[in-house]
Amino acid sequence: MAIDGRTTESGYLLDNRQREAGRRFEALAEIFDGWTFDHLDRIGLTEGWRCWEVGAGGPGVPAGLARRVGPAGRVLATDLDTSWLSEPLPAQVEVVRHDVVRDAPPAGPFDLVHARLVLVHLADRAEVLRRLVGALRPGGWLVIEDADPALQPLACPDQRGPAEELANRIRAAFRTLLAQRGVDLGYGRTLPRVLREAGLVDVQAEGYFPVTSPVGRELEAATVRQIRGQLIEQCLVEEHEIDTHLANLQGDGLDVTTAPLITAWGRRPV
Numbered sequence: 001m002a003i004d005g006r007t008t009e010s011g012y013l014l015d016n017r018q019r020e021a022g023r024r025f026e027a028l029a030e031i032f033d034g035w036t037f038d039h040l041d042r043i044g045l046t047e048g049w050r051c052w053e054v055g056a057g058g059p060g061v062p063a064g065l066a067r068r069v070g071p072a073g074r075v076l077a078t079d080l081d082t083s084w085l086s087e088p089l090p091a092q093v094e095v096v097r098h099d100v101v102r103d104a105p106p107a108g109p110f111d112l113v114h115a116r117l118v119l120v121h122l123a124d125r126a127e128v129l130r131r132l133v134g135a136l137r138p139g140g141w142l143v144i145e146d147a148d149p150a151l152q153p154l155a156c157p158d159q160r161g162p163a164e165e166l167a168n169r170i171r172a173a174f175r176t177l178l179a180q181r182g183v184d185l186g187y188g189r190t191l192p193r194v195l196r197e198a199g200l201v202d203v204q205a206e207g208y209f210p211v212t213s214p215v216g217r218e219l220e221a222a223t224v225r226q227i228r229g230q231l232i233e234q235c236l237v238e239e240h241e242i243d244t245h246l247a248n249l250q251g252d253g254l255d256v257t258t259a260p261l262i263t264a265w266g267r268r269p270v
Helices: 021-042 060-069 125-134 162-180 188-199 214-233 238-250
Strands: 048-055 072-081 091-097 110-116 136-147 203-209 259-268
Touching: 021 060, 021 110, 021 203, 021 214, 021 259, 048 060, 060 091, 060 110, 060 125, 060 203, 060 214, 091 188, 110 125, 125 136, 162 214, 188 259, 203 238, 214 238
Parallel strands: 048 072, 048 110, 072 091, 110 136
Antiparallel strands: 136 259, 203 259
């Protein structure tokens, strides 16, 4: 969910050190954790497993993994910035600062390696994926979840009035900033092929597309506040338009969605 080594020439757009990062982590967890753990449970996550959570960001996924693997299991939660993992976590969770691009993979092997909203931001994502596969035990599972903004690019698919039009224009400006920093806006759809090319078997993938919710509006507001300065500096959106959009998000009449999340999983051959 957070970013591990997500640096490019221009830097990571949604810097974890910014004040709004914590609210974004909470909102992302509320939106996606149920979906994520449905899939982790489906592949057989159970007591005693050794798990590597890549780019953990907040505590939600590491804590959920710990509940499932129990005292006999191990959860390694890594991120380039571990400040949002400072709250108490179960004893079997180890938090380590780690740059998945530059640092050697942690000691394994692991029964499960999971990364959500990480690889899409990395310039050398193919090499990082190779390292993640290499950290698996034979028969271990890799689960990668990444967005595909190009698959459904609108903030408000039901563009019925000025508020929705403004939301969609701001979302387009957000995609512009992401693309400037090397984000592959169509990466999610490639995950099944990418996992097969990495040598995994039993590959499957599904997409999640939450259409509207109060927490979705909160996520949108936190994201816009986080990138506000860059939108204005690059003359992509005017300041008063951002204020209008944030005001629109305070009510319940704006149906705002996230980019589709593609979840793909595969097993290292025995």
